[in-house]
Amino acid sequence: MLFFSYFKDLVGREVTVELKNDLAIRGTLHSVDQYLNIKLENTKVVDQDKYPHMLSVRNCFIRGSVVRYVQLPPDGVDVELLHDATRREARGG
């Protein structure tokens, strides 16, 4: 649940979602649910040479189970907050 809450805080920010099939999609995080399904808006494919047909889809729903990485905006990472949250999670609280 930690990552769910964490991603919810990033709604409205620009992220890059890298899929397990190597496709990377950049867009504004619209929403995320408990399964870490991700909705992006104003998306564009990072490697457009490889995936020209996906050029700028407007909104996009990505299944949580196919996500490999989510690249975050550097200033969207509150290290202190994450530290506290992971400690709390580790204590089972």
Add this chain to the structure above:
Amino acid sequence: MVLGLRNFTERSGDGVGEPVLDTANEEDLMHVQPGVAIVLGARPPESPGTLYISNKQVVWLSDVDKERGYAVDFLAISLHAVSRDPEAYPSPCIYAQIETGADEDVDSADSDAECNESLDVSQITEMRLVPSDHSQLEALFDIFCECAELNPEPDEEQEEEHNWIFSADQLLDDTTMNEEGDSQWQLAENLGNPIGYANGNHDLAHSVLELRISDQRFDDADEMEHEVQDGHP
């Protein structure tokens, strides 16, 4: 779970009506969208057809060829999107990527699709649904989202992760359980031949049986002994 796209021909009403759904397993029809063309991979569009969205799968049935239809589970749809970029596709459409279970073949499947009409549909990795009524796109997208969320990964995967995280404890538990399981099984097998045990002391018989089991275990293989020692340092 079934990955990939598949042919779908089961229609109700003597094969002309709606797709036959697995209602026994709580499958319900969520939405019907007439006037939808389907584009599989790089193949030419197939139309006209009707799109049926259930809480488990997306089914497209041809309106003209009653033998033609395709279905894909929401579990296999990696991604779906509204595509309105004319450079990507001439008509606005729902674009979906399909997980096939054979990731290495993604590229070859795409190129095969261009030249081979009779290609195995289970290798299709991309699908476009082109409604003749463009104003329905957003609504379709929302229904896709809603249904995708109704289909999280099956439980067994979560349990696997669970096992994985607690692998050390789990391993010990498994070993204990297997040993108990084995001895019970062997006991049951031996009860099939109760002569000599029937009138005797049951506890004694049980002990003898256990002894035999132990003997077998240590006679069988030296490897087993090492494993046991390693497991309990």
